[in-house]
Amino acid sequence: MRAMIVLATAALIGSVILSARQASNSGEHEARWAAPAREASRTNPLANDPQAAAGGRKLFHQRCGTCHGDDAQGTQDAPSLASARVQRQSDGELFWKVSSGNARSGMPTFSFLPPLQRWQLVLYVRAQARGG
């Protein structure tokens, strides 16, 4: 009986994983990790607010530094956020990526932070590209 329970559990978990992987390969915005156009066009309401940028620095160290490095220059686990590939994206795209995460690559979803705090993170990422 116990063996059957273990087998049934394993089969259930396996089927869920398979269906999850299949589902992650479908969907309009799943083909590549790109923000929808409407999201990409959003502007940062905190632009030119140095006080907000300082808060972004603190948030970045708390939430992002472990993977991206405290200076946002990247680690072996996550890319540099000062790179041209990241910096050429709009504020709206960065905000969307921070908010939405990428379950496939391991990028967490940060939509539990209030929107203004996510914009603070975007400010900090921009500041790093300018040398902090």
Next chain:
Amino acid sequence: MSVYRIVLLGLLCMFGNVVVASAQERAYFVTYDHYLEERGNLEIAFATTTGLPKNGERSYTAPWLELEYGVKGWWTTELYLEGVTTRGAGNGFTGWRIENRFRPLRSEHRITPVIYVEYENINEASRIQKEIVGSGSLLFEPIAELTEEHAHELEAKLILSSAVGAWNLSENFIVERNLSASEGFEFGYAVGVSRQLGRLAKSTACRLCAENFVLGIEAYGGLGSSEALAGAEQRHYLAPVMSWRVSDRSTLKASAGIGLTRNSDHALVRLGYSYELPAWRHR
């Protein structure tokens, strides 16, 4: 393993570590949202459920230790060890659970689904009430008798969760099957809404500022089974919840649930502490 050993193990895990990581612990105790553990991170949590039953039954406290690990960005697994202690009716180890949560979609959507599968090897003395399914009240025989009655259970949840501005809205639909007895399929639910208090993060480190607090409310209960809906026998609770991010790695949370039906306890008071260890690859 006695309840006290579980407690001791939990405390050692919590206070014996000084390594760093970032944490996002949900404020809810019962309701799940769509935020999974970060890949490679291990969260160690210790929590208790204290029940104040009706009809002069003895109050109880059920502690549990929770180890949550992010296997992948889309897959989190958890192990629970649980126990119970009562005033005058004994105490004991009430079993273990292993759960897995899978997020099938890569990015967040208006409603983000998560699939939850759990296996429980518990006994009838279990009181942690991490979810409530079916109907009927708790059993109040001596703990030593209840721990003799084992149950193997499979549980599945459909978790739907949304981020709306600074708010989180989560709905869980639960179905459970006792593999040790013919009880049909039992159903339950949990719903919650919460939000972080702060809007902007301050530039300086602070512990008591609003950005470290999350407030919310959750409702949960059983919805009968495929063999008996038994509306009058169901248990339902409404519980305000609060979490406080004590440090970058640890969170305290509390909840005071109010029983809404005849079979519910007067109150379920829950306390929890969690500590997050960073991805092993960073250590």
